Amino acid sequence: MLNLLRSIPLLGVVPLFASAVLGDTCSEVSLNTDIEVTSPLDVSYLNEQKDYWSASCSALKPSCIIFPRSAAEVSAVIKILNTNNEKFAIKSGGHSPNNYFSSVDGGPLISTQRLDHLNLDPTTGVADLGPGNRLDEIGAKLQGTGWTFVGGRIGNTGSGGLMLGGGLSYMSAQYGWSASSVIEYELVLPNGTVVYPSSTAHPSLWRALKGGGNNFGVVTNYKLQTYRQGLVYGGNLVYLRTPETDRKILRAVRDFTEFNTDDRAAVIVTAERAQVNLVDTWILFLFYDGPTPPADTFKNFTSNGIPGLITNTARTRTYADLMALSNWVVLRGFQVMIATETVPIPSSSSSSSSSALSDEILWQGIHSHWRNISTTTLAVPGIVASIAYQPFPRRIAAAARAKSPDLIDADPDADKLIIELNYAFLNPGDYAAMDGKMQATYGGIRERVLAWQAEGKLPGDVYLPVFMNYGYFRQDYFGRLKSGSRRLAREVAEAVDPLGVFRGRTGGWKP
Incomplete structure (x- = not known):
């Protein structure tokens, strides 16, 4: 089942940064890259930190908030995280009110806010969508194109977490989950490698991302089918x-x-x-x-x-x-x-x-x-x-x-x-x-x-x-799935994250 997963390069390989076992991600990213890193006194930090659905998540204070703008920048951050044992979190819209699912106290927060691209092929309706988009932003960007995204029902919801959880839509009886229309993911794996899971490339990983949450890396682009829509x-x-x-x-x-x-x-x-x-x-x-x-x-x-x-x-x-x-x-x-x-x-x-x-x-x-x-x-x-x-x-x-x-x-x-x-x-x-x-x-x-x-x-x-x-957070998400789905999620997570970078250091349900 996981033969294609095994073709992903560098699985299980410790990055070259590994000598700095006790490194500080915020400092390392700030000193060694051009990636935007904000501290608790910065306006960007304060605005992003208060932008959660639950004030309990806002009360958790990350050591810094990192705003990557590409898969390459996310990869650089993840590789640095591989050199230490810091807790961290990835945030799209902050819709989940469960503490530590997209929030962190004392470790770095990776915000996808700058990954807010939406590139639509007006002929086919295939779109490349960044996880930094919220649903109301997607609606505004697609306004007048004649195409629509199978999103959730509340505009403020972030697209990233929505699709990793499946995503229930007003249009689900026509098109299934929001995740059902994802053709290909751009995914930064827990070791920093960038891969493109689809129905033909890493299909087990492609399936696991549709309802598997934050266990397999950071999605930096959703290539998905949009659908014709007017008023x-x-x-x-x-x-x-x-x-x-x-x-x-x-x-x-x-x-x-x-x-x-x-x-x-x-x-x-x-x-x-x-x-x-x-x-x-x-x-x-x-x-x-x-x-x-x-x-x-x-x-x-x-x-x-x-x-x-x-x-x-x-x-x-x-x-x-x-x-x-x-x-x-x-x-x-x-x-x-x-x-x-x-x-x-x-x-x-x-x-x-x-x-x-x-x-x-x-x-x-x-x-x-x-x-x-x-x-x-x-x-x-x-x-x-x-x-x-x-x-x-x-x-x-x-x-x-x-x-x-x-x-x-x-x-x-x-x-x-x-x-x-x-x-x-x-x-x-x-x-x-x-x-x-x-x-x-x-x-x-x-x-x-x-x-x-x-x-x-x-x-x-x-x-x-x-x-x-x-x-x-107390509900047993993976325990309530079918046994085959649980097994698939666990096998994929172990294959892409043998060192437990995401499985052991981020919040959320774990298979």
Whole structure:
């Protein structure tokens, strides 16, 4: 399986720098290269360090921040890191709120911010994309070209981490994961060698990069396929929460997941609560890949008598406008925690009533559990608690498989919901207590799903991985993958990183 990996040059070879075993990366890069290195007093350092989704990551202080502009410069930095044992991190957009995943305390941080190129072939739609781009920047750069990138849903998200985790998109039912469209990577391996994994060159590494996280080196370019797109339809519906609203919206998202047949349509259904119930709402994200959705596309959310609609911003707009509009969800200065679970939906072909099962599982089960736990957090200063139900119809898994193999290897055997759980709060001193609340929240959902499967209320043989882009650091990402994917990730990591430079000195899940 790894024959092509073994052809990568210099694997396992200790670099010539190895005499400086206790070297300081920041000083070595500054003294011996022309690469931009910033210190804690520099404006560039301060701006980059505060630009995380979670203030807990910003509170970690790297010894310096390095801003390479090419694969060659990244390679030079990685070779210097091979001469010492410093902890380090690589940052694209800083979307993951997990401490140490793209942040570091006391070691160097490699920022990909200067790797912000986007070069599009206007005839084929093939683009070279740097990991320093955020999704709203990509939307703006592609504006007017007639092509679009299969990216995430929040404009501020960095493209690098998104695609290394897979990347769930409004367009996933058409094109699979964001990573599914990557044709070739430019990758700096843990020893500093630059390689170009594709379906024909190092194919095991190519697959492992699609859902394998930061374990295999630093991606400095994504060569990917973009797709034709004109105006889109999108925006938010906001409802004041009532028990009836809960029931009707949850049933609507269940039905949309199973019965929607238009791959151009997508929804995210989010419930949000703020301190002392000052906010208790549903916020729905609607998307259609075209200027006007067919009349019945979103009817379950707009015309089935759901009470309490107070805002509707959905309209025809550019994709770039939609990406920019989404950035209201980023809460600057807050400590943020994100976790996830994957839930199979009760099928309409179930021997029991689908509506009754939907109410029992989604409304009385999962959603009531979330409300019960989140209620206990409402006195925490600045608290914002949310749960998002994101349809993962079997069509997404089929589309991903049709494009390319990936480490997630989702099965098109059942319709599912990917649930995203968020807690945001102001006081760093509340982190330990909120960690317990988060574990109780996602752990309770997992326990309920397993119990329903044992009772036959949900199919028991459905593969339910943890979605990396929303995973909490305590969740077992690699342990929830299929055994073949786990084995592939471990073998590839050992092959490209025999000295453990990335496996032992960066954060994140390790195979």
